[in-house]
Amino acid sequence: MxxxxxxxxxxxxxxxxxxxxxxxxxxxxxxxxxxxxxxxxxxxxxxxxxxxxxxxxxxxxxxxxxxxxxxxxxxxxxxxxxxxxxxxxxxxxxxxxxxxQDLWEMIVSFLISQQNNIVRIRRCIQNLCEEYGEEKEVEGGKRYYAFPGPEALAGLHEEALKACNLGYRSKYVVRAARAVVSGEIQLREIETLSYPEAKAELLKIFGVGEKVADCICLFALxxxxxxxxxxxxxxxxxxxxxxxxxxxxxxxxxxxxxxxxxxxxxxxxx
Structure with a gap:
């Protein structure tokens, strides 16, 4: 404590x-x-x-x-x-x-945030973590789920995350995971870049526009x-x-x- x-x-x-x-x-x-x-x-x-x-x-x-x-x-x-x-x-x-915050987590979170409200975003992310994240336990028996890494999502069908209430954003998240796993998007490299350079790299991700890229730059980087x-x-x-x-x-x-x-x-x- x-x-x-x-x-x-x-x-x-x-x-x-x-x-x-x-x-x-x-x-x-x-x-x-x-x-x-x-x-x-x-x-x-x-x-x-x-x-x-x-x-x-x-x-x-x-x-x-x-x-x-x-x-x-x-x-x-x-x-x-x-x-x-x-x-x-x-x-x-x-x-x-x-x-x-973690770069991968923010990429996914703000892809999900598009045309969405905070209550629904929270629910979508909770569903995603419970379905694909690793179950963990802290002292006292409290159980929770870690945020799923790109490897856990890259092999999915592009529509699979609709079951987690992501709707059309499902394909954004799955394609982002594939891009990271394939090496097309280098998370560690993005973490070393200046704001304009990082934003330019993030805009290459399918589904990421100006606002989402700026949110990721601010809240992750x-x-x-x-x-x-x-x-x-x-x-x-x-x-x-x-x-x-x-x-x-x-x-x-x-x-x-x-x-x-x-x-x-x-x-x-x-």
Missing amino acids: IRRTIEHFSLEQICVSGQCFRMEQKGEHTYSVIAKDKYLEAAQCGGETIFYCEEEEFESFWKNYFDLDTDYHAYLECIDPRDNYLIKAAEAGSGIRILR HHTEAFPVDTHINQALKNHYKRGFPKRRYRGFQGIMQQYIFYYELHMGK
């Missing part, structure tokens, strides 16, 4: 921020998260967060996953004091951090200059940034501002 007091870190806000789909609320202050083949429960009350794991696992995996070494206060301090909308959005979502534009962001741009979002002012961390806007539009901007 690890206890930490962390500024600008909210499990509740991260859980519903639209960047991860295997995190869920278990109790009033308790959340669970599955990442790759790991399982964590964490609780937050007041300013303290309790991570129910060994220190070695926290230091080697979860601290990096939650981006806990980054000073998010510095990003908040950079917001234009004249931009009342962004100030409100950042205040509302100031506990959000950009998670450092931690290219915080990526600025995914979906219907929520489009609405905010139309209403508050007639000349476009001032990306030059936030060069290098536009994606963090995007998350504040997305969260605000999704949960509070109605």
Whole structure:
């Protein structure tokens, strides 16, 4: 068990921020998260967060996953004091951090996310993991499923994942798995590339468009200059940034501002 007091870190806000789909609320202050083949429960009350794991696992995996070494206060301090909308959005979502998630998991997750809502995306991914992921068990007998690797999906018929409620996205995921297994798509190489280079490689994957590529760059590769534009962001741009979002002012961390806007539009901007 690890206890930490962390500024600008909210499990509740991260859980519903639209960047991860295997995190869920278990109790009033308790959340669970599955990442790759790991399982964590964490609780937050007041300013303290309790991570129910060994220190070695926290230091080697979860601290990096939650981006806990980054000073998010510095990003908040950079917001234009004249931009009342962004100030409100950042205040509302100031506990959000950009998670450092697995590249393959994010490719699949955001292929599934197209023309979909968060509740349904979660269900699709749960179905996929239960059907093709490896069953694991943690101390205390809790069972969960690891995210299936590309090898587990590459041999499937292109329509097979319709049984997991993926619909037309089934062929996207299966073809992506085949591309990784064949070596056509090199995940480890993509992880070393700059944002423009990584995005260009991701756009080669069948079914990946601009928004999905930017989501993968932001939430898997931690290219915080990526600025995914979906219907929520489009609405905010139309209403508050007639000349476009001032990306030059936030060069290098536009994606963090995007998350504040997305969260605000999704949960509070109605």
